[in-house]
Amino acid sequence: MTSNPAAPPRALPGLERQNRAYWTGGAGGLLLIGRCGACKVFVHPPLPRCPACGDRNVEPEAVSGRGRVASFSINHQAWLPRLPVPYVFAAVELEEQAQLYVFTNIINSPVDQVEIGMPVEVTFEAHEDVHLPMFQPQGGPR
Amino acid sequence: MSREQYPEKLVAITGIGQSEVGRPSTKSAIALTVDACEQAVADAGLTMGDIDGLATYPGPVANGDGFSPVGATEVMLALGLDPTWVGASTEGHAHMSAIFNAIQAIASGLCRHVLVFRTVAQASARAEVPHAGIIGGGRVVAQRVWGGQSWTLPYNALSAATLYGLYANAYFRKYGATSEQLGAIAVHSRKMAGLNANAVYRKPITLDDYLASRMISTPLRLYDCDTHIDGSTAILFSRRDVAKDLRQPPLAIEAMGMALGGIGAGLHTGDFTTLPADKAGRMLWSRTDLTPADLDMAQIYDGFSILTLLWLEALQICAPGEAAQFVEGGSRIALDGALPMNTSGGQLSAGRFHGYGHTHEACLQLWGRGGERQVRDARVGVVCNGGFGYGALLLRRD
Numbered sequence: 001m002t003s004n005p006a007a008p009p010r011a012l013p014g015l016e017r018q019n020r021a022y023w024t025g026g027a028g029g030l031l032l033i034g035r036c037g038a039c040k041v042f043v044h045p046p047l048p049r050c051p052a053c054g055d056r057n058v059e060p061e062a063v064s065g066r067g068r069v070a071s072f073s074i075n076h077q078a079w080l081p082r083l084p085v086p087y088v089f090a091a092v093e094l095e096e097q098a099q100l101y102v103f104t105n106i107i108n109s110p111v112d113q114v115e116i117g118m119p120v121e122v123t124f125e126a127h128e129d130v131h132l133p134m135f136q137p138q139g140g141p142r
Numbered sequence: 143m144s145r146e147q148y149p150e151k152l153v154a155i156t157g158i159g160q161s162e163v164g165r166p167s168t169k170s171a172i173a174l175t176v177d178a179c180e181q182a183v184a185d186a187g188l189t190m191g192d193i194d195g196l197a198t199y200p201g202p203v204a205n206g207d208g209f210s211p212v213g214a215t216e217v218m219l220a221l222g223l224d225p226t227w228v229g230a231s232t233e234g235h236a237h238m239s240a241i242f243n244a245i246q247a248i249a250s251g252l253c254r255h256v257l258v259f260r261t262v263a264q265a266s267a268r269a270e271v272p273h274a275g276i277i278g279g280g281r282v283v284a285q286r287v288w289g290g291q292s293w294t295l296p297y298n299a300l301s302a303a304t305l306y307g308l309y310a311n312a313y314f315r316k317y318g319a320t321s322e323q324l325g326a327i328a329v330h331s332r333k334m335a336g337l338n339a340n341a342v343y344r345k346p347i348t349l350d351d352y353l354a355s356r357m358i359s360t361p362l363r364l365y366d367c368d369t370h371i372d373g374s375t376a377i378l379f380s381r382r383d384v385a386k387d388l389r390q391p392p393l394a395i396e397a398m399g400m401a402l403g404g405i406g407a408g409l410h411t412g413d414f415t416t417l418p419a420d421k422a423g424r425m426l427w428s429r430t431d432l433t434p435a436d437l438d439m440a441q442i443y444d445g446f447s448i449l450t451l452l453w454l455e456a457l458q459i460c461a462p463g464e465a466a467q468f469v470e471g472g473s474r475i476a477l478d479g480a481l482p483m484n485t486s487g488g489q490l491s492a493g494r495f496h497g498y499g500h501t502h503e504a505c506l507q508l509w510g511r512g513g514e515r516q517v518r519d520a521r522v523g524v525v526c527n528g529g530f531g532y533g534a535l536l537l538r539r540d
Contacts, residue, residue, distance in 0.1 A: 011278065011295040014286035045293055045408045071315075071414040073307025074360040079276045079300035089297055089304045089359070091410065101410055105297045116315050132296055 021060035026124030026131025149249030154392030157186030187389030195256030201230030208267030237497030238533025293408035335487025368489035399426030497527030
């Protein structure tokens, strides 16, 4: 969808110390999620202190990039001129931990084939210095 | 602490006001605000000189999107107030944060009469900038986003409809709820708005109209989304011991409940079928001997219809997964039903007064001023607001 030059550009996240790993790990093909060095709980959105044990050693760690669609919505409304619709906005539960959610678009799949529980895997889409984690059906494009 | 010492037990609601609703209005946002505030103060039989507290949510947001064009400072000047205490906050328990702040300011002895207002001019903003209604307010070229929205806006979740579509979809899937059930809320709201001269959309719709309305973000359709308007609401809170001498019988705040989850910062918990509002519901009922069975009516937040279902469960009016059956067909929530709901038409049809319309309507009903839409013998009602931060009030007329 971003290959369409007429489409409105995505609003990109501002990068700062706390979120930079998540948004730029894709440059090396990695999905980096904060993880507590003490109790090993994953923490996303990233925080400087583990909400489970209070440890201050929460550092980005590469995860598998696999998960399942926890829920999704097929957006049909063109909120901006030339916004290509429909598209799928989703919460993906990463396989490393229950309720470890990341928001994303489900791409490389017909929108009407996306289902809750569907296994997905990360793929990255580069925009300037941001590598947006996107998700597609496991095994590649449908 | 005994329940009698709870701050809300020391406070009453003593007056209400609401401006005209416009889509858009010919009046400025500050003029609409003054209209609502003057009404509320006069409703209580007070004058501006009596008002020693002022509160609003969220405070001025001067970005042209109409979400909150008027702040407390301007209102203080326009009304000629000299308040002891003024409060406004964007964060916290969202819509009702101003009400909770007002209650605490009165209970702690800072002031006697706090005027709380909420003004929106989103219809005017959209008339100026066609896409002012999206999150980010009229952004048409990419710019960097920060904070909680930075987790969702890059994926073109440009409206809360897209985000709450996840909740509706998960709820449908888990409980087998249907569009026909969800649509009953929109049909009911429009029916009630027909009895409200200050509602923005008053023409009835059928379930077929609902099902034929365009899909916004599955499974939410156009009629599942509330309506941007210009308008202002004001609610006057007074110390309980001075309230009894005013024009209206004071409305007791039997209990309040509040909660803040992580949604505003991008953190969602659970399986997308519940809101952190559940905690606000538990708090509310822990502060009173009343139970959901005592409710004569309910003004349930409906920024999106799915939020109404989730709030009905959060407030323990329905068991988890049963709210969709409760609203199905509309008979239980009708004016003569088991629990009359959103009797003004709510935000779906009366317009997005952003929570404050619900509180206004609850007071109107408890004072018996509902006219054609009056709930018979309404003595106890619940109001709730919020999708990101959560607040609920249990109101009672003695």
